[in-house]
Amino acid sequence: MTVRTFGINLSRTFIIASLVLFIFTGCNSVNAPSFAGTVLSQAPEATDFTLLDQFGETITLADYKNQVVVLTFVYTACNDICPLIAHRLKEAEKYLIDAADEIAILLISVDPDRDTVSNRQEFLNSYGMVTKWKYLVGQEKELEDIWSAYYVSSLINESDAYSGQSNSRDALETELLNNYSVTHQGPVYLIDRTGHARSIFTLPFDSEDLANDIKLLVKEN
Secondary structure, eight states: OEEEOOOOOOOHHHHHHHHHHHHHHOOOOTTOSSOSSEEOTTOOBOOOOEEEOTTSOEEEGGGGTTSEEEEEEEOTTOOSHHHHHHHHHHHHHTTOGGGGGGEEEEEEESOTTTOOHHHHHHHHHTTTOTTTSEEEBOOHHHHHHHHHHTTOOEEEEEOOOOOSOOOSHHHHHHHHHHTEEEEEOOOEEEEOTTSBEEEEEOSSOOHHHHHHHHHHHHHOO
């Protein structure tokens, strides 16, 4: 088992308190006049980054300065929280059709070694979002700094339980994949047009609540 622990430049106490607050504040409807997620009262400036998307194009957070950014962290081989997050994001878009051009959804890898171009495109294509969302990756050292800035911790589990009985490449790859997983948090940050983080969602959350907060940020000047 390989352990990688990495920490918006907020105090650890503040972000934990914010996540706890989210659990107890409950959810509001999509038409609610106030934020449904955990509000970051300090509205810290979101840490910028330079990464490559699923087509090999260079992307920075600053590229979306005049849009509302939805930022989260996933990996392509994930079979638990990542599909749930992606599903909630896709559902939220149904409530945001009129504001689609004012919103950018960015996914950052927590598994750069395995999140290849083809794997990222396949992941996004499974949600019909390969040309709409950005799935970003970079060198691990670059990503470590980003994970730390957004308080994402990553734990890689690589089991040594290889049987040695696989007699084909496909069977071997399947067996190795079944013995591999990445445990990580899945915060969803909402960043306003000025580049400041305003709200955080953590699972479980409702797609309507997410859409509510995005709409509020879209309406801001």
